[in-house]
Amino acid sequence: xxxxxxxxxxxxxxxxxxxxxxxxxxxxxxxxxxxxxxxxxxxxxxxxxxxxxxxxxxxxxxxxxxxxxxxxxxxxxxxxxxxxxxxxxxxxxxxxxxxxxxxxxxxxxxxxxxxxxxxxxxxxxxxxxxxxxxxxxxxxxxxxxxxxxxxxxxxxxxxxxxxxxxxxxxxxxxxxxxxxxxxxxxxxxxxxxxxxxxxxxxxxxxxxxxxxxxxxxxxxxxxxxxxxxxxxxxxxxxxxxxxxxxxxxxxxxxxxxxxxxxxxxxxxxxxxxxxxxxxxxxxxxxxxxxxxxxxxxxxxxxxxxxxxxxxxxxxxxxxxxxxxxxxxxxxxxxxxxxxxxxxxxxxxxxxxxxxxxxxxxx
Amino acid sequence: xxxxxxxxxxxxxxxxxxxxxxxxxxxxxxxxxxxxxxxxxxxxxxxxxxxxxxxxxxxxxxxxxxxxxxxxxxxxxxxxxxxxxxxxxxxxxxxxxxxxxxxxxxxxxxxxxxxxxxxxxxxxxxxxxxxxxxxxxxxxxxxxxxxxxxxxxxxxxxxxxxxxxxxxxxxxxxxxxxxxxxxxxxxxxxxxxxxxxxxxxxxxxxxxxxx
Ligand code: B12
Numbered sequence: 001x002x003x004x005x006x007x008x009x010x011x012x013x014x015x016x017x018x019x020x021x022x023x024x025x026x027x028x029x030x031x032x033x034x035x036x037x038x039x040x041x042x043x044x045x046x047x048x049x050x051x052x053x054x055x056x057x058x059x060x061x062x063x064x065x066x067x068x069x070x071x072x073x074x075x076x077x078x079x080x081x082x083x084x085x086x087x088x089x090x091x092x093x094x095x096x097x098x099x100x101x102x103x104x105x106x107x108x109x110x111x112x113x114x115x116x117x118x119x120x121x122x123x124x125x126x127x128x129x130x131x132x133x134x135x136x137x138x139x140x141x142x143x144x145x146x147x148x149x150x151x152x153x154x155x156x157x158x159x160x161x162x163x164x165x166x167x168x169x170x171x172x173x174x175x176x177x178x179x180x181x182x183x184x185x186x187x188x189x190x191x192x193x194x195x196x197x198x199x200x201x202x203x204x205x206x207x208x209x210x211x212x213x214x215x216x217x218x219x220x221x222x223x224x225x226x227x228x229x230x231x232x233x234x235x236x237x238x239x240x241x242x243x244x245x246x247x248x249x250x251x252x253x254x255x256x257x258x259x260x261x262x263x264x265x266x267x268x269x270x271x272x273x274x275x276x277x278x279x280x281x282x283x284x285x286x287x288x289x290x291x292x293x294x295x296x297x298x299x300x301x302x303x304x305x306x307x308x309x310x311x312x313x314x315x316x317x318x319x320x321x322x323x324x325x326x327x328x329x330x331x332x333x334x335x336x337x338x339x340x341x342x343x344x345x346x347x348x349x350x351x352x353x354x355x356x357x358x359x360x361x362x
Numbered sequence: 363x364x365x366x367x368x369x370x371x372x373x374x375x376x377x378x379x380x381x382x383x384x385x386x387x388x389x390x391x392x393x394x395x396x397x398x399x400x401x402x403x404x405x406x407x408x409x410x411x412x413x414x415x416x417x418x419x420x421x422x423x424x425x426x427x428x429x430x431x432x433x434x435x436x437x438x439x440x441x442x443x444x445x446x447x448x449x450x451x452x453x454x455x456x457x458x459x460x461x462x463x464x465x466x467x468x469x470x471x472x473x474x475x476x477x478x479x480x481x482x483x484x485x486x487x488x489x490x491x492x493x494x495x496x497x498x499x500x501x502x503x504x505x506x507x508x509x510x511x512x513x514x515x516x517x518x519x520x521x522x523x524x525x526x527x528x529x530x531x532x533x534x535x536x537x538x539x540x541x542x543x544x545x546x547x548x549x550x551x552x553x554x555x556x557x558x559x560x561x562x563x564x565x566x567x568x569x570x571x572x573x
Binding site for chain 2: 092095096097157158161162164165166206207208209210213244265267268294295299338340342
């Protein structure tokens with residue numbers, strides 16, 4: 001039995017593979033938390049007002065006492081600043097609906113912008129405010145699109161993949177710039193006092209790229225630079241990859257991450273579940289976040305989410321035990337909890353309640 | 363050059379992702395007066411199937427599939443218009459769409475490519491498509507097969523909304539509806555009144571062929 005811990009102590013113990021009073025839990029709730037703010041805050045307001053956005057993360061902590069807080073907005077932030085058109089509906093996650101690459105020459109027009117301006121600037125300010133509110137209460141990890149995702153969001157994924165194959169040189173020049181942008185951003189985000197940086201490297205996915213392609217277009221050079229920038233700033237290194245077939249060897253072992261957040265797709269044959277990920281040794285050196293299906297928060301009841309969380313805790317406990325690990329595991333949602341108005345906030349509570357009851361660690 | 367050799371050129375152009383060679387071989391088909399339907403089936407489609415199988419076996423990845431598909435379309439652009447109208451009378455019409463609210467279109471595009479390779483005449487409505495637009499197309503063009511895709515939970519309901527509209531306008535019975543994308547499941551397909559749900563494009567085309 002481990003004496004009761006504060007959420008922050010639990011986060012630190014988890015990262016260090018030390019025994020915990022109960023497993024850390026952090027469903028990736030982001031835009032959903034706007035609904036915890038007083039009055040009616042639309043998604044658009046949440047995504048464009050750094051005060052409101054930060055306050056929602058603080059309210060999320062106040063309600064659920066999360067050991068970790070991952071400050072994700074959405075995946076269009078960096079592309080928006082590179083000039084992509086982003087559609088911002090009142091109540092929908094903003095998304096890119098106008099790309100900036102129309103012919104091969106356009107790749108050379110991509111220049112790393114001043115990250116203190118635009119949406120990235122907004123994200124940086126938001127992180128400052130979250131840290132002000134949650135310092136020493138929750139382990140704050142900032143979230144940003146990695147270099148290849150930034151480019152695919154700007155260019156359009158299919159166009160980019162074809163160009164990677166047929167004319168890679170301009171693509172590489174553009175990746176130099178998106179990498180610079182990401183590195184500049186992490187320098188500024190670090191000044192906010194966050195403790196970790198989580199990169200979205202979602203194209204490290206065997207349904208999309210093989211080892212060779214991923215190494216050439218992100219792993220060997222560009223992610224190496226963003227990972228190094230993260231370390232240089234004294235931050236913990238995190239990766240989020242919600243792919244069905246993530247490149248675990250590269251992204252966990254080769255990159256040497258501290259935190260890896262992954263999803264599980266029961267219908268996709270090769271998608272690894274938590275037991276497999278832990279038993280295959282991926283939790284030996286880093287903390288694995290996962291992997292309740294995010295759609296459960298929308299479609300299922302409190303009882304169903306509670307039961308799923310209970311099963312996940314038990315599954316993880318057995319697997320961790322087999323590997324001789326204490327923790328290195330955080331109950332999470334695999335990807336963002338849907339921010340929709342119809343999503344059941346109570347289901348986040350169901351996760352936390354189930355972890356209190358069944359998540360007692362070793 | 364024999365017919366078979368030209369077919370092989372077409373298949374190899376797709377397998378080797380060479381749009382210019384695919385076009386050149388298609389031109390030979392036309393110049394030699396070879397039946398374009400045979401050239402499509404014995405050449406381009408054969409090549410695309412090799413690519414589809416290699417992709418399913420993780421021997422090649424998405425960039426290559428996309429470029430191979432581009433090569434296939436380069437040949438098709440020349441061969442399709444050369445097919446005599448009466449030969450097309452039997453070909454089934456399919457429509458593909460990612461439902462409204464969702465911009466994930468990579469999977470749908472693979473479905474479109476495999477349907478084309480399977481001999482269907484495909485009208486691709488794109489991504490983020492409103493149920494009303496899909497229903498109008500089904501009615502207006504007499505679509506036989508509708509393939510709906512979504513990768514997001516919140517937008518799954520738009521699959522149901524689309525099928526409801528087809529029922530309302532009385533076209534549901536004439537059209538086979540298949541759905542796909544990771545959040546969907548066979549039970550969801552049943553719940554919303556779709557005919558079929560598949561894990562991937564290739565299997566779906568095989569299922570359709572068996573109907
Ligand atoms: C790539 C990707 C993106 C790219 C998409 C680029 C593009 N042009 O499509 C970008 C970065 C733009 C993106 C954006 C977002 N994404 Co995204 N994305 C993915 C990811 C990692 C891979 C999808 C993919 O392309 N796979 C490769 C293709 C080949 O596979 P596929 O689409 O599944 O298709 C195959 C089969 O499913 C099937 N199939 C597909 N359709 C059909 C149809 C029929 C009829 C049939 C028979 C078969 C079939 O056949 C295909 C192969 O044969 C998935 C996670 C995952 N692993 O699925 C998340 C995922 C889909 N994204 C997700 C989210 C949340 C988002 C964002 C909201 C993120 C954000 N907060 O900003 C935005 C969405 C904006 C919007 N409104 O649409 C979530 C959706 C969660 C949910 N269930 O609701 C996922 C599932 C991640 C997760 N675990 O949470 N994303």
